[in-house]
Every structure is written in C-alpha cells, then in structure tokens.
Amino acid sequence: MKILISLRSEGFPCVANHPPQGLVSxxxxxxxxMLSLGDNCVVxxxxxxLLDPVGFLRFCTVVSGPFNLLxxxxxxxxSDAAMLIGYPAMWGAEKGAVPSDGMASIRGVRVNGRCMGPIGLEVFSSAVxxxxxxxxxxxDFACFEAEALFGEGRPVICELxxxxGARSFAALRGGVEVLMDGAKSAIWSMDAGSIPRPDPFKPPYRVSVELTSPELADAVSLLPMSRRVGxxxxxxETEDPFDVRRFLASAMMIADRIRT
Structure with missing residues (x-):
C-alpha cells in the first residue's frame, strides 16, 4: 500500500510557524x-x-519544495491512502499560530456555501x-473542522x-504516542474495509474568497472566470473540481506577493 503523508507546521507546538528544530522529526x-513496515511505501x-530528506531515506521518500496547492x-x-498531519484550522478561526504561505491575507473560503480551510481543500481533492x-x-480547532467534513465514516482524528493562548505552544500529553496509536487504528480500519467518506460536493463548484483588503480583492478579481462580489x-465558478485548487493557488500567490 502506498501511503501519502501531507505535512504542515502550524498544527505542531510552535512559535510563529517555526517548530523547534527536531520537534517535527x-x-x-x-x-x-512504523508505516514503512511490510510492503508499504511512504511518501x-x-x-x-520541516524534515531532513536524507535522514528519512530509510523509511520514506520526502518531497520538498515551495508551498504549492497544485x-x-x-x-x-x-496513493492508496492519505494522512494530513500538522494542519492548521480553517481561515478565520482563532488559533495560536498565524497561517503562512498566503493564508494570512485570506479571511475565509467557501466552496458551495461551506466554510473550508486547508484540511477541507485536501479532503475535497481526496474525494475527487x-x-x-x-x-x-x-x-484542536483543525480537528473540530475535520469532524464536520465527514458523514458516517470518519478518519482517525488526533489532537496534537x-x-x-499560551498553551497553544505546548504539546498535549502523549502527543507522539497518540499519533502512533491513531495511525495504527487508521491502517487497521482501512484493512478491515472501513473507508472514511466525506460529505459529497456536486458541480458546479462555487468558490468564494474573502480577502483582507479591497486592494487584494481588486487583484484577485483579475483572474479568469472570477468576479468581484463585495x-x-x-x-x-467551475464544473472542473481541479479548477478550484488552481483558482485558490493563484489567489494565494497574488495575496502573498502583494502582502510582502
């Protein structure tokens, strides 16, 4: 089985989006x-x-590079299955770490009227x-969001x-063990035929992005097929689900460049 782990920093105990050196490792x-045992392949x-690719060669393949939604x-x-680890909560949620990579200029994202953050976008793509x-x-805010995305079959959810407040920079007790136990349960459930299924999205896909300033909205509204509504x-709006990520990737790139 090929397992994909998508890794972010904000959901780990950290200060200003930079976990202490070695903490993520x-x-x-x-x-x-553990996941690489047997016939499993881990990416x-x-x-x-956040990781040293050379140091992890024994267990997995690390794909590094600049942040890109695509x-x-x-x-x-x-991949046969995916794990989302270290993710922040949706845009606009109150949390200890401020999102990076263009997210700081985005107040909110809705797809077909549903509020959605980084986790929601990954789950949307996984369903497609x-x-x-x-x-x-x-x-914990990210975990609350994740629970709301799924119907009866849910993935294993672990709060790190x-x-x-001040406790947002400290790990919850047993963080590593909780993550290991959660991964074991997730693999066992999948082997037993229990597949998490998110609530479905149906085309056309209507995406709404709220930005932090009218200037950013002016710039993003120049993207093809987009329009200013506030x-x-x-x-x-699109019929192609992959256009949703392309639009948001372009909007985040514009917002990040204008902000910096």
Missing part, C-alpha cells in the same frame, strides 16, 4: 518507520522543509481522486495541541 521518525509531502493532488492520485484520508492530526470578496 521527533513526531515523524517513529511514525514513518511525505513537506513543502515547508502539488498535493498529483501525489494523492498515485477517490484517495481516502484515513488520519488527520493538528490543533490546543489552539488558543468590497473584499471574489467569487469563482
């Missing part, structure tokens, strides 16, 4: 070693450079590609830290 090394998508679907399409997300781990809001 402390979580990920035993996890990747880690690490756009923020990279993950290609990896997901070649028929690659089940079997485990989600991050801060709290979202608010002072800081831009909408986009």
């Amino acid at each position: 402390h979580y990920m090394e035993p996890l990747c070693e 880690v998508d690490d756009p923020q450079g 990279t993950l679907p290609h990896l997901m399409a070649e 590609l028929s690659t089940p997300v079997i485990l989600i781990a991050g801060d 830290k709290e979202s608010l 002072a800081c809001e831009v909408s986009f």
